[in-house]
Amino acid sequence: MLSNFHTHCTFCDGKNTPEEVVQSALEKGFSALGFSSHGYSGFDLRYCLKDTQGYIDEIRRLKEKYEKDIQIYVGVEEESFGQVNRGDFDYIIGSSHYLQKAGKYYPVDSNLDCFQKCFDVFDGDVIALSESYYQAFCSYILNRKPDIVGHFDLVTKFDEVGNFGILENKDYQKIAAKYAAEAVRSGCIFEVNTGAISRNVRTAPYPSEALLHILKKANTRLILSSDSHQADTLDFGFEDAKLLLKDVGFKELYTLYNGEFIPYKI
Ligand SMILES: [Zn+2]
Numbered sequence: 001m002l003s004n005f006h007t008h009c010t011f012c013d014g015k016n017t018p019e020e021v022v023q024s025a026l027e028k029g030f031s032a033l034g035f036s037s038h039g040y041s042g043f044d045l046r047y048c049l050k051d052t053q054g055y056i057d058e059i060r061r062l063k064e065k066y067e068k069d070i071q072i073y074v075g076v077e078e079e080s081f082g083q084v085n086r087g088d089f090d091y092i093i094g095s096s097h098y099l100q101k102a103g104k105y106y107p108v109d110s111n112l113d114c115f116q117k118c119f120d121v122f123d124g125d126v127i128a129l130s131e132s133y134y135q136a137f138c139s140y141i142l143n144r145k146p147d148i149v150g151h152f153d154l155v156t157k158f159d160e161v162g163n164f165g166i167l168e169n170k171d172y173q174k175i176a177a178k179y180a181a182e183a184v185r186s187g188c189i190f191e192v193n194t195g196a197i198s199r200n201v202r203t204a205p206y207p208s209e210a211l212l213h214i215l216k217k218a219n220t221r222l223i224l225s226s227d228s229h230q231a232d233t234l235d236f237g238f239e240d241a242k243l244l245l246k247d248v249g250f251k252e253l254y255t256l257y258n259g260e261f262i263p264y265k266i
């Protein structure tokens, strides 16, 4: 049941064209592939779709061209601060990539310098920073109910390489746990995302193991995602992530099949 629904391409900030990504999925023996370019967000045009219709048309063309070999879906990774027209897509991944302060948006995941800027904007107060991130994201999740919640604790992306001490901070752990317990009430599928491992900034997927236990307790449905930005990382770290999930007690994962999210055993 190899599949991935969190996939970037040259229509946003990915390295490969959609067709190159499809070719890679076929070589890897995928049964389904979903594209999820970053949805248009007017306050920061660096990473997002600028030609949404062109993207939709191209993925639909590939869907038809390869329909005998693989199921292809046109999804979108919607930014919580920049919502898209949901009807244009087969599914939406709801993600939060920014901190908002005094009307300005600060990306938390672009690079280490950007995160340092976030840290400075919040005067090094990890707790205020995390509270702000999760409060906004959680309220988006509960109101919008995206099909998939993207990298729930993205705000910890650079914790290992930047030594910010967030993940080990007990007060941070309480805040993340509180908001995870609230966000799962949305009933959304949460993704287990290996993207930052493939980009060498983390050694474990999102969400952290502590949060996975909270998700398990609430019987949250999970989907495995590589958040791939290049064709050769479509299934990066999937086997290790499955072992981790089994350790936590998960017995199944979800995938999109014939247009519906269905479970399969791991
Ligand atoms: Zn993302």
Ligand SMILES: [Zn+2]
Pocket: 006, 008, 077, 227
């Ligand atoms: Zn992504």
